[in-house]
Amino acid sequence: QVELVESGGGWAQAGDSLRLSCAASGITFSSYTMGWFRQAPGKEREFVAGIIWRGTTYFADSVKDRFTISRDNAKNTVYLQLSSLKPEDTAVYYCAADRRGFYSRDEYAFDYWGQGTQVTVSS
Numbered sequence: 718q719v720e721l722v723e724s725g726g727g728w729a730q731a732g733d734s735l736r737l738s739c740a741a742s743g744i745t746f747s748s749y750t751m752g753w754f755r756q757a758p759g760k761e762r763e764f765v766a767g768i769i770w771r772g773t774t775y776f777a778d779s780v781k782d783r784f785t786i787s788r789d790n791a792k793n794t795v796y797l798q799l800s801s802l803k804p805e806d807t808a809v810y811y812c813a814a815d816r817r818g819f820y821s822r823d824e825y826a827f828d829y830w831g832q833g834t835q836v837t838v839s840s
Contacts, residue, residue: 719743719829721812726834729802733838737797739812739831750815751788751795754824755808755836762811764822766797775820780806802838809833 725737739751750769756762766776766786774786785798795812813827821827 719814721814721829721831723810723812723831723834726810726836729799729836729838731803731838731840733802734798734800735802735836737799737810737812737834737836739795739797741793741795741812741814741829744814744816744829746793746814747790748816748818750818750821751786752813752815752821752827753786753795753797754811754813755806756811756833757805757808760808762824764824765810767821768795769820770818773820775822777822799836802836804838804840807836807838809835 720742723739752767753765754762768774768786783801788795811833812831814829815821815827
């Protein structure tokens, strides 16, 4: 059984930092592309960041200078470091796994999803 469990969300003020974690089980984690998406109230879910099996990263333009993504294959965990947070970063953040291992940005390319963790940024 595949499970992705996010943690680390919460409240922050503009300019603060948060680190999200996503622990995976039931997959060969090291071969998967891992991604982070987010969904703000009333908006569609959008791609935030991805990291392929060998550690190469890619980002949405809206976050590329503020967020970093990393993975620890020994711990089956992917991280999203959120820095210089803005109120518009407020959303539920989801972790996702793509078995193909490509540079996926489309949510339909991802096979497994976590339940999400709320990030709320106040001004």
